[in-house]
Amino acid sequence: MANEIYDVVIIGTERNYPDFWTQTPVKMAEFSDRPMTPPPDEDQYYGYFPARYTTAYLESYVDDHNYAGQSIRDRILFNASVDSVFRTKEPGVQWTIVFNTSRTIRTSKLIDATGMTSQPNIPDLSGSSVFKGETLHHKSWGYEQSILLKDPSVRSICIIGGAKSAADVAYACAKSPRKQKIHWVVREDGNGPSAFFAAPAMSARYANSNEGFYNRFLGSFLPNRFGQKWGWLKWFLQGTAFGRWYVKRLWDGFDKGLRASLDYQREEGKQMGFANLEYDTPIFWQNDSSGVSNHPDFLSSIAKSVHVYRRNISHLSENSITLQPRRSATSLEEEKPLTIPVDLLVYCTGWSATTKLFPAHQAHEFGLAVPLEDANPEIEAHWHDLEKAADPVILSRFPTLKHPPAYRKIAPTETPFRLYKAMAPTTDDSHSIVFLGKTVVGDNFRNAEAQALWAVAYLDGEIRHLPSQMEKEKEVAETVAWDRRRYLNKGELGSWLYYDVVNYVDALLEQLELSSHRQKGWRRDLLDPFLAADLKSIGDEYKRAHVP
Secondary structure, eight states, X not given: OTTEEEEEEEEOXXXXXXXXXXXXXXXXXXXXXXXXXXXXXGGOBTTBOBHHHHHHHHHHHHHHOEETTEETGGGOOXXXXXXXXXXXXXXXXXXXXXXTTTEEEEEEEXXXXXXXXXXXXXXXXXXXXXXXXXXXXXXGHHHHHHHHTTOTTOOEEEEEOOSHHHXXXXXXXXXXXXXXXXXEEEOTTSSOOOEEEOSXXXXXXXXXXXXXXXXXXXHTTSOOOOSSOOOHHHHHHHHSHXXXXXXXXXXXXXXXXXXXXXXXXXXXXXXXXXXXXXXXXXXXGOTTOEEEOOSTTHHHHHHHHEEEEEOOEEEEETTEEEEOOOTTXXXXXXXXXXXXXXXXEEEOOOBOXXXXXXXXXXXXXXXXXXBGGGSOHHHHHHHHHHHHHHHHHHHHHOGGGGSOOOOOOOOOSBOOOOOBTTTBOSSOTTOOXXXXXXXXXXXXXXXXXXXXXXXXHHHTTOOTTOOOHHHHHHHHHHHHHHXXXXXXXXXXXXXXXXTXXXXXXXXXXHHTTOOTTSOSSHHHHHHSBOOGGGGTTHHHHHHHHHOO
């Protein structure tokens, strides 16, 4: 297969989390052209379900979609590790992909779909080289947990990290019949632990909390910059002083109610430090990230079985981890270092935003995130000026963002993503490359489907009203400036759109001049939840408009 020429090459990864439940419920966790058979009722909790059903759905999806006599599975190169990608200067070929050390593929169009969760981020802890226990990143937890939780030598488990992945691992450990000692460490100088939304919806109109949140009505209560036009409701809520006061009051009330429902001071968790899981920043700002409490006993199991610490890590030793004294100590015990015996260390520390597929200078030119030390000073100066000019524009449009809460600002270590529509380089006139999944959103299926269609239109030159490079750069700069203001530390990468998938997807399809995803009647269009079936006609609508 060496040196073959392909029309399109898609780079991606596959992972399986058999012991975890979805955070996207039925009717959302699917693609519009192939509904997923819902799991049985006993395997659902307000529509959330075990991830194995999603795995089975995706396995069948790649088999029953056939094009020109080949299924999607037939078109996938398995066990292929991409080493590098570089631009090729020859007729009809734009890119060369080197994989498995010496094999190559040349292509005229390239879709990088490696997303944001391909490269584990593992902190460099003092003493890690002498630690003799087992270590793994949560990327491998699905493969390893059934063995490690049964291993008699694993008596004490330490989980590092504050996001939902750490909570999922903690829950799995808490449910283990062997009942090991479980310790969960959340850094004191980080963003803090995730907030956990309840699974039920707050309104009987919706089947679960995701449906209650992802609709255009709730989208109007968010200061997001996507879409060309503001409806009357968004204009009132974001464009008037009274509307902004009303929105703030509602969000403050929601935050207060959420904290009360999570019951951080519950009696069963007092001896275990469960109160250390209370998120730091009001939920509106998403600075701590969030997840769904997608099991009926999710939080109670953690409260009863997991020791939780809010401390920084001092160092690792052969069979232990030592935590620093807590800066905001509330007891004499917290004023002292704490050493915990550890047999298994699980890093739930997220992902690296940078890529290894492209040289750093080329990745930076594309608008991908790169380490600050690898950034081109001239390019950074150019974007700094654009983003500085964009900041007052964003604050004028969204005055709410002028007044963030007190939070622990963390200096970024990478440049932000600066991709047009979060997918395309602003400097590439060849329309030969796009990057998919470089966003963090709350509904990845809908986002993936909309991005895929937009990417095809862009690569085929079928977007009729693409702006100039200068206009693209201005839009990208405004998005980065908005993200920093909107999501604080999480927004520094310019890719955090967690609450904004509704408006982001609408904006992509609006640019493609598609409308079949909108509901009939203003009331349904405003209030109905975003379900996968909404997009079932956009493929045919696109073909009628763009395919001869």
